Each structure stands twice: as structure tokens, then as C-alpha cells.
Amino acid sequence: MPEISANLISIPFAGYLLGSIPFGVVLAKAFRGADVRKAGSGNIGATNVARVAGPVAGVLTLILDIAKGAPAVWLAARLANQSAMWMVIAGLAALVGHCFSVWLNFRGGKGVATGAGVFLALCPLAVLGSVIVFVLVVTFWRYVSLASISAAAAMPLLIYFLWAPHHAPPLVVSIGALLAAILIIYKHDSNIQRLVQGEEPKFSFSKKRAP
Numbered sequence: 001m002p003e004i005s006a007n008l009i010s011i012p013f014a015g016y017l018l019g020s021i022p023f024g025v026v027l028a029k030a031f032r033g034a035d036v037r038k039a040g041s042g043n044i045g046a047t048n049v050a051r052v053a054g055p056v057a058g059v060l061t062l063i064l065d066i067a068k069g070a071p072a073v074w075l076a077a078r079l080a081n082q083s084a085m086w087m088v089i090a091g092l093a094a095l096v097g098h099c100f101s102v103w104l105n106f107r108g109g110k111g112v113a114t115g116a117g118v119f120l121a122l123c124p125l126a127v128l129g130s131v132i133v134f135v136l137v138v139t140f141w142r143y144v145s146l147a148s149i150s151a152a153a154a155m156p157l158l159i160y161f162l163w164a165p166h167h168a169p170p171l172v173v174s175i176g177a178l179l180a181a182i183l184i185i186y187k188h189d190s191n192i193q194r195l196v197q198g199e200e201p202k203f204s205f206s207k208k209r210a211p
Contacts, residue, residue, distance in 0.1 A: 007079045008086060015072040015090040019097025019114055022104055023064040024049045031057040037104075045109040047144055062113050069094050069117025077121075084169075088176035091118035095180055099187055110187040112148045115180050119155060122173060126158035142202040145191035152184040 024044035028036035031053040040048040046065065050058025069091060076083070076090035098114040100106045120127045130151040137147035156177040163169035169177075185192075194200035 011076045011079060011086050011090050012093040014075060015093030016097040017102075018072050019068050019094030020101040020103055020108070021064075021068060021097075022101050022108065023068075024061045024109065025104070027057045027061050027064075028053040037107075043109060044104070046113060065098065065109070065113035066117035066120065068098060069114040069119075070121040071117075073118055073121035085172045087122065088172050091122065092176055092179060094118060095183060099183060110148065111180070111184045112152065115152065115155075115184055118180065119159065119177065123159045123163055123169070125162040126155060129158040129162060130155050138203055142204065143195065143200055144203050145188055145200060146195060149185055149188050149192070152181045155181055 022044055024036055024046065028034050028039075028049050034052050036042075036044055036049055036052050040051040042048070046058045046062035049061040072090040072094035073087045076086045080086035095111050095114050095118060097108075099108045099111045101108040116127055116130070119130075133154045134147040134151040137150045138144060141147075156174060159169055159177045160174060163173070168174075191200060
């Protein structure tokens with residue numbers, strides 16, 4: 001374990017502040033002059049930004065939210081000599097920052113894109129696997145929220161099996177993936193309730209409401 005220093009202590013704070021940048025709020029305001037928190041589902045993530053401010057704003061939000069997770073991990077890798085523990089700490093801090101942003105009174109998004117960025121830096125193959133899970137669920141059931149929950153739930157297992165040929169990930173990485181999945185699923189609590197009640201809207205390429 002690397003010696004604790006000022007640089008290492010700064011890692012979770014830097015990760016949190018990076019993750020807390022509310023790109024969805026900024027882009028919705030810039031593109032349509034709208035407060036994305038008061039429109040659509042009220043979420044600051046890419047799906048709602050696209051709904052409120054258009055697809056370009058939504059795609060930019062997705063890219064920038066992913067970009068909050070990966071750099072936090074890469075920075076920790078440089079400062080902590082590739083320490084898996086500090087990389088996981090940085091990634092979780094960025095995820096917490098996105099979900100509970102200091103700039104939004106400790107409210108925020110649901111963490112899917114930022115979590116993808118975190119694990120893109122740690123295990124790209126696992127992220128590819130989670131994307132496949134996401135696409136399959138959306139294709140067959142047409143619920144974006146269910147796809148997000150499924151992808152998050154699958155991530156710990158995907159990381160375990162895809163970390164490296166014939167090698168399991170460090171325990172701290174497995175624990176970090178499990179904590180990230182729990183947080184993302186927790187942030188989807190309202191979606192889960194609507195899914196159970198049959199009230200969650202389905203994804204559709206057309207403007208007509210899905211049956």
C-alpha cells in the first residue's frame with residue numbers, strides 16, 4: 001500500500017468534485033434555456049436531457065458524464081502508482097459526486113454514465129459486456145431504467161470474469177463494483193416502483209406512447 005501523502009488524500013476530493021459537475025443541467029440550460037430538473041423525469045442524465053433539450057444535448061451529456069468517471073481513475077493511477085485501492089476510491093468518489101452533487105444541494109443523477117466511465121478505466125471488457133446487457137434489455141423489454149439497473153447489476157460479475165485471462169480482480173475492485181451497483185440501483189428506486197406498478201414508460205423511437 002502506498003504511503004499516505006497529501007496527494008493521496010486529495011484523490012477522493014478531486015474525484016468527488018469532478019463527478020459533481022452537473023453537465024446535464026448546464027447543457028439543457030445552454031441548448032433550450034430549460035431547467036432539466038423541472039422537466040420530463042426531473043433527472044439530470046442524458047436520457048432526460050435529450051427529452052428536454054434535444055438529442056445533441058443528450059449525447060453531449062452522456063459523453064461528458066462518462067468523462068467524469070474515467071479521468072478520476074486515471075488521475076488516481078498516476079498519483080498512487082497504479083494502486084487498485086486508490087483507483088477504486090477515486091471512481092466511487094466521482095460516482096458519489098454525480099449522484100449527490102454539492103452544486104445541486106446534494107442531489108444529482110443516477111450514476112449510470114459516470115459509473116460506466118469509472119469501469120471503462122478499470123476494465124473496458126466489463127463495460128462492453130454491460131453495454132450488451134443494456135442493449136438486449138432495451139430491445140426486448142423497452143425499459144431504459146430496467147436496462148440501466150440490469151447493466152449495473154451485471155457489472156460486478158462481468159468484472160470478475162473479464163478482468164484478465166485466468167485472473168480474478170483484486171478484492172477491492174470487486175467490492176468497489178458491488179458498491180457502485182448498489183448505489184446506481186438505489187438511485188433508480190422510483191423507477192423500480194413504477195416498474196412494479198406497471199407505470200414506467202417504455203422506450204420508443206416514435207412519439208406515440210408505447211403500449
